[in-house]
Amino acid sequence: xxxxxxxxxxxxxxxxxxxxxxxxxxxxxxxxxxxxxxxxxxxxxxxxxxxxxxxxxxxxxxxxxxxxxxxxxxxxxxxxxxxxxxxxxxxxxxxxxxxxxxxxxxxxxxxxxxxxxxxxxxxxxxxxxxxxxxxxxxxxxxxxxxxxxxxxxxxxxxxxxxxxxxxxxxxxxxxxxxxx
Amino acid sequence: xxxxxxxxxxxxxxxxxxxxxxxxxxxxxxxxxxxxxxxxxxxxxxxxxxxxxxxxxxxxxxxxxxxxxxxxxxxxxxxxxxxxxxxxxxxxxxxxxxxxxxxxxxxxxxxxxxxxxxxxxxxxxxxxxxxxxxxxxxxxxxxxxxxxxxxxxxxxxxxxxxxxxxxxxxxxxxxxxxxxxxxxxxxxxxxxxxxxxxxxxxxxxxxxxxxxxxxxxxxxxxxxxxxxxxxxxxxxxxxxxxxxxxxxxxxxxxxxxxxxxxxxxxxxxxxxxxxxxxxxxxxxxxxxxxxxxxxxxxxxxxxxxxxxxxxxxxxxxxxxxxxxxxxxxxxxxxxxxxxxxxxxxxxxxxxxxxxxxxxxxxxxxxxxxxxxxxxxxxxxxxxxxxxxxxxxxxxxxxxxx
Numbered sequence: 001x002x003x004x005x006x007x008x009x010x011x012x013x014x015x016x017x018x019x020x021x022x023x024x025x026x027x028x029x030x031x032x033x034x035x036x037x038x039x040x041x042x043x044x045x046x047x048x049x050x051x052x053x054x055x056x057x058x059x060x061x062x063x064x065x066x067x068x069x070x071x072x073x074x075x076x077x078x079x080x081x082x083x084x085x086x087x088x089x090x091x092x093x094x095x096x097x098x099x100x101x102x103x104x105x106x107x108x109x110x111x112x113x114x115x116x117x118x119x120x121x122x123x124x125x126x127x128x129x130x131x132x133x134x135x136x137x138x139x140x141x142x143x144x145x146x147x148x149x150x151x152x153x154x155x156x157x158x159x160x161x162x163x164x165x166x167x168x169x170x171x172x173x174x175x176x177x178x179x180x
Numbered sequence: 181x182x183x184x185x186x187x188x189x190x191x192x193x194x195x196x197x198x199x200x201x202x203x204x205x206x207x208x209x210x211x212x213x214x215x216x217x218x219x220x221x222x223x224x225x226x227x228x229x230x231x232x233x234x235x236x237x238x239x240x241x242x243x244x245x246x247x248x249x250x251x252x253x254x255x256x257x258x259x260x261x262x263x264x265x266x267x268x269x270x271x272x273x274x275x276x277x278x279x280x281x282x283x284x285x286x287x288x289x290x291x292x293x294x295x296x297x298x299x300x301x302x303x304x305x306x307x308x309x310x311x312x313x314x315x316x317x318x319x320x321x322x323x324x325x326x327x328x329x330x331x332x333x334x335x336x337x338x339x340x341x342x343x344x345x346x347x348x349x350x351x352x353x354x355x356x357x358x359x360x361x362x363x364x365x366x367x368x369x370x371x372x373x374x375x376x377x378x379x380x381x382x383x384x385x386x387x388x389x390x391x392x393x394x395x396x397x398x399x400x401x402x403x404x405x406x407x408x409x410x411x412x413x414x415x416x417x418x419x420x421x422x423x424x425x426x427x428x429x430x431x432x433x434x435x436x437x438x439x440x441x442x443x444x445x446x447x448x449x450x451x452x453x454x455x456x457x458x459x460x461x462x463x464x465x466x467x468x469x470x471x472x473x474x475x476x477x478x479x480x481x482x483x484x485x486x487x488x489x490x491x492x493x494x495x496x497x498x499x500x501x502x503x504x505x506x507x508x509x510x511x512x513x514x515x516x517x518x519x520x521x522x523x524x525x526x527x528x529x530x531x532x533x534x535x536x537x538x539x540x541x542x543x544x545x546x547x548x549x550x551x552x553x554x555x556x557x558x559x560x561x562x563x564x565x566x567x568x569x570x571x572x573x574x575x576x577x578x579x580x581x
Contacts, residue, residue, distance in 0.1 A: 008215065015211050016202035016397055024200050036214045043218050086199045098194065105195035124192040125200060156188050 007046050010053045011039060017054060021126055022061050027082025034064050055132040062136060108158035116151035203385050206397035291494035291509045295487035299480040302533045309572030312346040312473035316563045317502060321367060323552045324384040333552040334374035336384055337367040345575035346416050348426040348473055354411035355575055363402050370553050405578040417472050420446035420465055434477035436484040459489055463511050463524055467538050471568060500527045500537040501562045513543040520546035537564040
């Protein structure tokens, strides 16, 4: 018998993280569907549960998003635009002290290619190690280190030169997830 | 990683929009419904293969996601991860004050002798019905981390009752009603103050007590009870990770050496019980076994087995978390999570040898636990027996809200 308790525990722990990741890529609504499908897939395969579930679940979610791109390009593009919006927009009711600095960082993030944004947020927002992020993205840790180095440089440059970068997000195509 | 690199990632980390904060995404209706759907599909599959269909009716009485547990067994230590937060009034009589328990009142006899006495006073239980029922009142303390920029961690208490009814005749159902009067809230006045200082978050990040496992986002408040079927095929209980049927329980040897042999074999099946110490594992499983529908000879043998565990000590005459007098025994304190040195204890009614409370007590708080205000002697977890024995009536299911 598959271990339902272990699955339910993993579900409670990981659901919000998978949803956060999926929402950052395709927005909340599509993100919820992707998260739902992710756990359905996980449950089917739970006879051999992964030792470290989160990176595995995120990789499943990522594959499902790629499938969506193949199946419905129109819906995919709308969803990606929504994902980009919620991951780079400072809430208007945000009253935290560091709101200005956070806005700067998010604007800088919005100016990066989607693949860089995804990589950086896997580490900074999902709290993954470089090794686990490499698992999600399906590349080697060495490749990831190089990509991370470049992405971080780009982000730093964007933060340093962020003034007037408001419309920079328009400059990049909606090319989300690039193949490694 | 360069200092500047670290700072860049930290700045990015702080800039995460609230809409993508997992703690804010936790506990949605969609989350619960999805799990319920997955588990319902599983129940349907179980029904197809089991001798007796599992009526969907029972599952529907639960407003919460259908259960996801291996044959039951309320864990002796640990965080109840499933988000059971149930309806109802404040639990009356549960230790809600910071009263260190248990209080030793007399000289301590030897733990080994005390358990042998328990073994000798086990009573025969007349089998006057097909249902073995075991009701408990439960508490689990954990540390809330959602403190805001200047706040301190605080203690979150989860309280509930559960009622487990094992149908031992073929075709009878075994049901676990859990989360009765369940509530998750700041524990004492100091915890409430700190929680309010943090902005009274409705969902609190809880330290699961296990290193490197991240945090758990737990909604505070109350919820509804839920019903779990705990018979799968003929299996009615779990020993270690093995689901066993009533015949297995009836055939357990009453000789403690042979009983120890059976359990050691199960310990081996439990993956060497992963990272669980064998003494702890034995203590937990044997304590559980005492609460199962086994013969009085096996129950006495189980007490003798506990008596033979290395490092078992007596706590003397103590008061259990529900205020009842009993005698206590304990294992050596161990560091099992990041709260400090903890001790597994068993409090038993000396006249009937009924287990009053299975509990974990903080012996030496870690700096982290102390920062949340936890002191030595605090009962971190208990499962206190409210009733146990044979009955002719199946457990009452909670009414649908």
